[in-house]
Each structure stands twice: as structure tokens, then as C-alpha cells.
Amino acid sequence: MAESKDDVIDPEGMVAKYSVVRALGILGDTWTILILRAAFYGTHRFSDWQNDLGIPKAVLSSRLERLVENRILYKRPIQNGGRRMEYLLDEAGLELWEPLAAMVGWSHQWYRPEGPQDAKFRHRTCGCDCDLILSCDICATPLTFYDTYAEEGPGAGLEPRIEAHSRRRANSAIRHGEAVLGSAEALTLFGDLWAPAIVAAAFRGGQRFNDLVTYLRIPPLVLSMRIKELLAMDVLTRRTVEGSEHYEAFHLTRKGLDLFPYVSMMAKWGDRWRGDASGVPLVFQHRHCGHNYKPHFRCSVCNGRVHRADIEFLNLGPVRQADQS
Numbered sequence: 001m002a003e004s005k006d007d008v009i010d011p012e013g014m015v016a017k018y019s020v021v022r023a024l025g026i027l028g029d030t031w032t033i034l035i036l037r038a039a040f041y042g043t044h045r046f047s048d049w050q051n052d053l054g055i056p057k058a059v060l061s062s063r064l065e066r067l068v069e070n071r072i073l074y075k076r077p078i079q080n081g082g083r084r085m086e087y088l089l090d091e092a093g094l095e096l097w098e099p100l101a102a103m104v105g106w107s108h109q110w111y112r113p114e115g116p117q118d119a120k121f122r123h124r125t126c127g128c129d130c131d132l133i134l135s136c137d138i139c140a141t142p143l144t145f146y147d148t149y150a151e152e153g154p155g156a157g158l159e160p161r162i163e164a165h166s167r168r169r170a171n172s173a174i175r176h177g178e179a180v181l182g183s184a185e186a187l188t189l190f191g192d193l194w195a196p197a198i199v200a201a202a203f204r205g206g207q208r209f210n211d212l213v214t215y216l217r218i219p220p221l222v223l224s225m226r227i228k229e230l231l232a233m234d235v236l237t238r239r240t241v242e243g244s245e246h247y248e249a250f251h252l253t254r255k256g257l258d259l260f261p262y263v264s265m266m267a268k269w270g271d272r273w274r275g276d277a278s279g280v281p282l283v284f285q286h287r288h289c290g291h292n293y294k295p296h297f298r299c300s301v302c303n304g305r306v307h308r309a310d311i312e313f314l315n316l317g318p319v320r321q322a323d324q325s
Contacts, residue, residue, distance in 0.1 A: 013217045014158040017281035019270030020200040020263055021193075021216070025162035026070055026274075027099070027266070030170035030191025031055055031063050036096060037180060039073065040313070044086040053176065071273070072096070092273045097308050098297065099269055101132055102262035103181065103190050104313060110255055111182035122312040126302035129314070134261040135298040139289035140305075142298075145203060145260045147287045154279030161217045164193035185233055190262075194218055194226045199235065199256060200263045207249040208241070235259070264295040 015021070026032065034053055043049055049060055064087055067073040072093035075085040101121065108120045123130045134143045170191060177184030189195050197216055198206075206212050209227070213220055227250060230236040235256040241247040252259075264284075271280045286293045297306040 013161050015161045015217045016215060017155060017157055017159050018200070019267045019274060019281055021162060021197050021270075022274035023099075023266045023270035024193045024196055026066065026072070027096070028191065028193035028196060029063070029165040030173040030187060031059055032067070032165075033103075033187065033191050034173055034176055034180065035060070035063055035067070036072070036093065037100070039087070039089050039093065040097070040100065044088060045078070046085075046087075054172070067093070092269075094308060095269060095272070097311070098265040099262060101297065101311070101313070102134075102265045103186075105132060106258055106262055107181035107183065107186040109258060111186055120314060122314060123299040123301065123304070123306060124310045124312060125304055125306075126299060128299070128301040130302075131300040132261075132297040132306060132311075133300050133303075134264060134295050135305075136286045136289060136291075136293045137296050138286065138291040138293050140298065140303075141288055143260075143264065143286065143293070143295055145257055148293075149285050149287070150204065150282040151285060153281055153283040155276065155281045157278070157281070162193065167192065188229075189233065189235070192226075194222055195230060196259075196263070196266070198223070198226055198230065199252070199259050200266070202236070202250065202252050202256070203260065203263055207251060208247065209250075212250075230256075261295070268295055 027036075031053075034055075035049060038049060038052060043052065046060065046064070049055060049064075050057065053060075055063075064073065064075075068075055068087070070092065071090045073087045074090045075087050078084045078086050105120055121130055121132055122128070135141060136143055173191065174184045174188055177187030181187050181190070194216075197218070198212060201212055201215055204215075206215050209220075209223065212218060212223055216223075218226075227236065231238060231250075233255070234253050236250045237253050239249050239251055241249050267282070267284075283292050284294075285291070297311075298304060299306055
């Protein structure tokens with residue numbers, strides 16, 4: 001879907017610092033998600049990505065270089081002294097296993113009805129197929145939207161608005177949606193800057209159209225289009241504001257609320273890898289234990305904390321470790 005010149009707003013516009021949006025500035029792109037998924041599966045070479053995904057050379061080249069610039073991938077010669085390069089997951093890329101796991105979990109829940117043979121993950125520590133439970137790193141109990149809240153952190157303030165990737169260029173990537181996430185619709189949602197940003201803003205209380213425009217500095221026409229898509233996906237629902245016949249508010253549905261682990265893990269990754277010297281923009285509080293928290297995943301079977309080294313995506317294989325060779 002192409003954006004027209006009417007979608008562009010003042011490039012000098014400033015937005016509130018928000019680590020989710022900072023992360024989406026890189027990851028909110030369909031081709032990038034497909035490239036990273038393949039990297040976790042073991043793809044390292046330009047030609048393999050191109051052959052497997054059918055991605056145009058120029059698009060693949062620009063995405064790989066952007067991932068290298070942001071320490072998500074690093075490149076090295078395929079042979080010592082050779083000119084051909086391969087691309088491997090760097091530390092920031094390896095830590096994307098948590099947002100990727102949240103994408104997989106949500107997509108399985110809503111687009112692949114579960115059964116006894118449809119587990120999403122395997123916890124190698126306990127040997128069981130499992131789900132991943134978003135949990136507090138302080139008290140180890142599950143986290144939900146209803147028992148958490150955010151306060152301004154030391155890095156709160158304004159920064160320049162991030163430009164979105166063109167969706168028109170990503171249209172050919174959507175055909176991979178069913179194989180990757182069970183639905184082209186799910187890949188369209190995650191492979192976008194604005195749709196997840198709207199969901200994240202809704203978790204922070206953004207419900208009215210003008211509030212979302214102001215908070216995200218999103219072009220009104222683009223916001224209207226994305227809200228229409230999120231309504232069609234049943235991620236948002238529309239309600240008339242109480243006491244008014246003219247204003248509507250948009251609320252997260254059950255399906256939308258189930259995106260909380262994804263938004264939480266994107267914020268965590270963005271805090272670490274897209275932050276600046278001023279500190280985190282938001283500090284997250286857990287009402288249950290009364291502490292600041294960082295989210296992590298625990299195994300639904302043994303309740304043990306899940307680390308990158310001991311989780312296996314059943315549709316991807318083991319999560320890879322940093323290549324030290």
C-alpha cells in the first residue's frame with residue numbers, strides 16, 4: 001500500500017521518546033522480519049536470502065546494511081581474504097529472540113488453532129514442549145496489562161519522528177505470511193511501523209484519533225487506514241465516547257490485549273539497543289510486587305526462566321548462539 005504525498009507531515013515534528021517506536025523504526029518492516037527469521041534458521045548468505053525469499057537485490061542489500069549498522073547482524077568474509085561476505089546474528093540480533101517468540105506465540109494463538117501436536121516451543125532444560133509466559137524478573141509471577149503500568153523514566157522527552165518503510169515495496173513479502181506466522185494478516189501487522197505503534201500507544205491509554213495523531217505524529221490519512229485494518233483484524237474495537245455522539249474511542253480487544261508480550265519485549269529490546277545516554281524513556285512497574293521490572297519469559301511447564309540457549313522454536317529450530325569463529 002503506497003503512501004501518498006498527503007500522508008507526509010512536517011519532518012521537523014517531534015515525538016515523545018518511546019522505545020517500542022524506536023525498535024519499530026528498524027523492525028517494523030516485512031522484509032526485515034523475513035530476513036531475521038531466516039537468519040535464526042541459519043541463512044547467512046546474500047544469495048540464499050534472495051533465492052529463498054525472492055527479495056529484490058536492492059531491497060535485500062539495503063536491509064542487510066541497515067541491520068549491520070544497528071549491530072543486529074555483522075558480516076565477515078566467507079573465506080579468509082575473500083571478497084564475498086556472509087552475515088551472522090550479532091548480540092543485538094540474538095536478543096531479538098524474545099520479540100520473535102512473542103510474534104510466534106500470538107500468531108499461533110490466533111491463526112493456528114492449537115492442539116496436542118501444535119506446541120510452539122520446546123524448553124530444553126526440562127525437555128517439554130511449552131508456551132512462554134511473560135513474567136516479572138523480580139517476583140517471577142506472570143505479567144499482564146492489568147497489573148502493570150508505566151511512569152516517565154530519566155530519558156523521557158522528545159525526539160525526531162521516525163520515518164516508516166514503504167509498505168508498497170513490502171507487498172511481495174506478504175505472500176510468505178502463512179508459512180511464517182500462519183497468516184498474511186499477521187505478517188502485515190508485525191511488518192509495519194504504524195500498526196504496532198498504534199497498539200503500543202493504546203496500551204498507554206491512547207484511544208482517540210486526535211490523541212494518536214499527537215502522540216505518534218502519524219499522518220492522519222495513514223492513521224485512518226491503519227485503524228481500519230486493526231478494526232478488520234479485531235485487534236481494536238470502536239466505541240462512542242460516553243456522553244458524546246460525535247467522538248469515538250478505540251479500545252483493544254482480547255486479541256489486541258494478547259499483544260502485550262510483544263509490545264513488552266519490543267520495549268525491552270528498544271531500551272537496551274536503541275536507547276541513548278539519557279536513560280530509558282519509561283520505567284515499568286508491577287503492581288503485584290511493587291517493583292520496577294523487566295519482562296522475561298518462563299516455561300509454562302516447569303516455570304523455569306527461559307534463556308536464549310535453552311529454547312527451541314518448533315517451527316524454526318534451536319535459537320542460535322553468537323558465532324565465535
